[in-house]
Amino acid sequence: MGENLFSKVWQMHEVQKLPSGESQLFIGLHLIHEVTSPQAFQMLREENLKVAFPERTIATVDHIVPTDSQERPFLDPLAEAMMKELEKNAKEFGVAFYNPASGKQGIVHIIGPELGLTQPGMTIACGDSHTSTHGAFGAVAFGIGTTQVRDVLASQCLAMMKPKVRKLDVSGKLGKGVYAKDVILKIIRQLGVKGGLGYAYEYAGETFENFSMEERMSVCNMSIEGGARAGYVNPDKTTFDYIRGREFAPKGAAFEKAVKWWKSIASDSNAKYDDVFKMNVSSLAPVVTWGINPGQSVSVDENIPDPKEMPESERQSAEQALQHMSLNPGTPIEGTKINVAFIGSCTNSRISDLREAAKIAGGGKVAVGVKALVVPGSQKVKAQAEKEGLDKIFTKAGFEWRSAGCSLCLGMNTDRLKGNEICASSSNRNFIGRQGSPQGRTLLMSPAMVAAAALNGKVVDVRGVM
Amino acid sequence: MKMKSEMPQIAGKAVPVRGDDIDTDRIIPARFMKTVTFEGLGKYAFYDARFDEMGRAKKHPFNDPKHKGAVFLIVNRNFGSGSSREHAPQALKRFGIKAIIGESFAEIFSGNCQLLGMPCVTAGAEDIRILQDFAEKEDPEAILNLNLADKKLNYNDTSIAVEIPEERRKTLVEGSWNTLGLLVSALDKTRKKVAELPYIKNFK
Numbered sequence: 001m002g003e004n005l006f007s008k009v010w011q012m013h014e015v016q017k018l019p020s021g022e023s024q025l026f027i028g029l030h031l032i033h034e035v036t037s038p039q040a041f042q043m044l045r046e047e048n049l050k051v052a053f054p055e056r057t058i059a060t061v062d063h064i065v066p067t068d069s070q071e072r073p074f075l076d077p078l079a080e081a082m083m084k085e086l087e088k089n090a091k092e093f094g095v096a097f098y099n100p101a102s103g104k105q106g107i108v109h110i111i112g113p114e115l116g117l118t119q120p121g122m123t124i125a126c127g128d129s130h131t132s133t134h135g136a137f138g139a140v141a142f143g144i145g146t147t148q149v150r151d152v153l154a155s156q157c158l159a160m161m162k163p164k165v166r167k168l169d170v171s172g173k174l175g176k177g178v179y180a181k182d183v184i185l186k187i188i189r190q191l192g193v194k195g196g197l198g199y200a201y202e203y204a205g206e207t208f209e210n211f212s213m214e215e216r217m218s219v220c221n222m223s224i225e226g227g228a229r230a231g232y233v234n235p236d237k238t239t240f241d242y243i244r245g246r247e248f249a250p251k252g253a254a255f256e257k258a259v260k261w262w263k264s265i266a267s268d269s270n271a272k273y274d275d276v277f278k279m280n281v282s283s284l285a286p287v288v289t290w291g292i293n294p295g296q297s298v299s300v301d302e303n304i305p306d307p308k309e310m311p312e313s314e315r316q317s318a319e320q321a322l323q324h325m326s327l328n329p330g331t332p333i334e335g336t337k338i339n340v341a342f343i344g345s346c347t348n349s350r351i352s353d354l355r356e357a358a359k360i361a362g363g364g365k366v367a368v369g370v371k372a373l374v375v376p377g378s379q380k381v382k383a384q385a386e387k388e389g390l391d392k393i394f395t396k397a398g399f400e401w402r403s404a405g406c407s408l409c410l411g412m413n414t415d416r417l418k419g420n421e422i423c424a425s426s427s428n429r430n431f432i433g434r435q436g437s438p439q440g441r442t443l444l445m446s447p448a449m450v451a452a453a454a455l456n457g458k459v460v461d462v463r464g465v466m
Numbered sequence: 467m468k469m470k471s472e473m474p475q476i477a478g479k480a481v482p483v484r485g486d487d488i489d490t491d492r493i494i495p496a497r498f499m500k501t502v503t504f505e506g507l508g509k510y511a512f513y514d515a516r517f518d519e520m521g522r523a524k525k526h527p528f529n530d531p532k533h534k535g536a537v538f539l540i541v542n543r544n545f546g547s548g549s550s551r552e553h554a555p556q557a558l559k560r561f562g563i564k565a566i567i568g569e570s571f572a573e574i575f576s577g578n579c580q581l582l583g584m585p586c587v588t589a590g591a592e593d594i595r596i597l598q599d600f601a602e603k604e605d606p607e608a609i610l611n612l613n614l615a616d617k618k619l620n621y622n623d624t625s626i627a628v629e630i631p632e633e634r635r636k637t638l639v640e641g642s643w644n645t646l647g648l649l650v651s652a653l654d655k656t657r658k659k660v661a662e663l664p665y666i667k668n669f670k
Contacts, residue, residue, distance in 0.1 A: 012663065016655055020633040020634075020636055020642075021633040022633050038502035078500035145551075148577070151646055155649035160577075163573075194572075224548075227544070229573050248668075261664050293547070317487055410491075410549075431548060432492055433491055433514050438514035
């Protein structure tokens with residue numbers, strides 16, 4: 001019996017077994033941002049400790065950064081204070097900080113891959129649950145808390161138990177207007193938001209093999225929404241082609257050596273898994289959430305489900321969801337009116353996402369009364385989009401064109417829903433209050449579906465407007 | 467470096483917060499995380515469920531005087547899902563919670579709690595339902611007792627079995643849940659291990 005990638009990489013990074021039975025796991029790449037790191041640096045100061053491997057930690061600013069005017073000082077004094085703290089910590093502890101002046105700033109899970117920092121076979125940690133994104137490269141990547149950020153800074157290691165591994169074997173080619181986002185929303189609907197507890201997900205099969213790196217990232221990104229702390233795709237030619245030539249990628253002969261090693265850490269064809277789940281996505285339709293967790297979704301051509309017809313274990317949560325969302329069971333999700341449209345977040349703010357959304361937005365006009373914004377994931381994505389003229393397509397259609405950051409995904413900067421506004425969003429979480437207003441409502445969908453909703457002022461099937 | 471502080475048996479009142487999939491955005495909304503410390507976060511625990519837009523208290527177990535001083539939080543399935551924010555367990559801890567008893571927990575959340583010495587233990591759905599009813603209706607003043615040595619929660623002549631991963635139970639009982647010292651003391655081993663990884667020198 002062969003081994004899967006997760007087990008191989010875990011074993012290679014296990015420094016020792018701790019008395020508790022946990023692994024002491026070496027972390028190859030540590031990414032930090034302004035929200036979950038300041039307390040960790042303070043803990044180091046209190047313990048009189050240094051950063052053990054400063055060259056293996058990279059900082060950027062994404063959560064609180066304004067995406068309209070980034071002039072310093074930021075208008076929000078709390079955001080300015082957090083920015084200053086990160087600047088101070090990076091300098092004092094000798095950590096590289098990609099701030100807006102560097103031209104490399106962006107959402108931490110966008111910049112890692114685009115700079116070539118994220119590579120197959122690495123262990124990657126960050127104080128952010130969407131660190132699972134980096135698994136798209138065949139890395140073992142997961143989110144951690146701030147006390148663990150402290151541990152990684154001080155020792156470059158974590159104390160952890162190895163999770164089980166479930167292979168998600170997905171076949172079928174996606175129809176027009178159906179995207180990676182729809183695949184992961186469908187997986188979460190099928191397996192549930194707690195279905196992945198205790199597991200890392202290996203996304204395998206022809207669907208993922210045929211996906212681009214950006215599509216793989218969108219899927220791995222939302223592993224955590226299905227309860228799996230990590231998710232990964234085995235590295236292949238698509239992976240290597242993406243990495244080649246990027247700033248921190250190995251060059252020349254070193255790259256060839258790297259490819260050989262990267263191939264060696266992929267799951268063996270006869271690898272063992274703790275569980276296998278199969279799915280076919282040939283007939284998958286665009287997916288839209290109707291509830292308050294990412295598992296509460298339907299196809300755009302389906303009706304909102306009736307809690308009365310659900311298993312008892314899901315009923316209470318569904319009733320609460322419909323009450324919060326002010327949606328009626330048994331009615332179509334299509335046609336639901338929206339107030340705000342958001343294209344962005346670490347799930348869907350890469351260049352391919354913006355291209356797909358621009359195809360829909362091009363020539364149209366954002367519906368009267370709808371506020372629509374496009375927030376590129378990084379400064380590099382923004383520059384590339386502007387080179388392609390996508391910014392003009394969006395602004396001409398009435399979308400706001402912003403700078404890089406997390407923005408309306410979690411409402412920590414000035415971009416927030418107001419009152420009970422309802423937002424068509426390409427982000428990853430529809431939790432109560434997630435987008436900055438306690439009564440705010442979120443409908444998760446693909447960026448193309450968001451663009452279509454923006455133009456129509458309501459949820460529409462993007463397949464009908466392509 | 468302080469590495470060990472014994473975990474005593476935890477005893478005190480309980481407060482039930484019902485519902486599945488209560489995510490960390492609900493435990494502490496992101497707008498309260500614009501701070502560089504964890505101090506003072508206790509007052510923001512479950513903020514939007516506890517207070518309206520005007521800051522007026524709503525009906526919520528954390529606002530109910532009968533649960534004042536509770537140290538056990540009794541929850542249902544997949545508690546703490548979503549964001550990895552340690553601000554969530556920090557807010558609960560600073561509110562006064564010392565242990566959480568639930569049907570199941572999200573992994574990052576329960577790991578964060580563990581590192582704060584705040585155990586997350588699980589029990590069966592029926593035991594949890596009875597316990598929530600007991601704490602809410604029968605006797606909110608009752609003192610519960612959690613014993614990690616024998617994995618029992620005792621209250622009112624009742625004793626229920628609770629589960630916690632063995633490695634966590636062990637370190638809590640021994641008082642060695644703070645991993646920092648252990649990891650830092652192995653830096654030499656770590657450097658040796660690192661030398662075996664080809665990417666460390668960028669495959670040169």
